[in-house]
Amino acid sequence: AQKITQTQPGMFVQEKEAVTLDCTYDTSDPSYGLFWYKQPSSGEMIFLIYQGSYDQQNATEGRYSLNFQKARKSANLVISASQLGDSAMYFCAMREGNTGGFKTIFGAGTRLFVKA
């Protein structure tokens, strides 16, 4: 069963505008973490932002914010004031498990193109 769904294979945004990348997830665990990673064309995976399942406030890190809607099981990434350097693949991930081991699974990704 698909646990992380990213429905947008590709997105375009104009430089300096905001963009939202969608992510929905599926889990029956009450404790889990949601993450977004950026993968530029050079290939490294860069951790951007984290949201815990018990967190009441949406997470923010600079120009990144996570729109967490627990009842809808969605964790969308919002990038404000897009820059050309934001062009990359973006992966949503969920970490769940128990003391026996936590596993991180990834969605298929969304490729973001920032236009000048």
Place this chain on the structure above:
Amino acid sequence: EAGVAQSPRYKIIEKRQSVAFWCNPISGHATLYWYQQILGQGPKLLIQFQNNGVVDDSQLPKDRFSAERLKGVDSTLKIQPAKLEDSAVYLCASSLSVGYNSPLHFGNGTRLTVT
């Protein structure tokens, strides 16, 4: 702090040959992961170590893939014999703690091409 180190960066082999990848995690990170990322897809977990013990290897094709983590620090992933479908980027990652709030820190990956 130094990041996750991986080598080699690129590797080209013929099918049925063997290949090995090396990873050194961030100092102090007890958990180490190997992921396979096929072009156009998200990373898929192959194996997860906690110190030098295996936590999860349910998606590791054990007839051809093997991995070890000696002394709970660096790790090697081996493929023998390689198949064409093994062409992918192999990502090593580590995390500081075992909890659900611990992000993964990735190395630059090894791009494997099997011809």
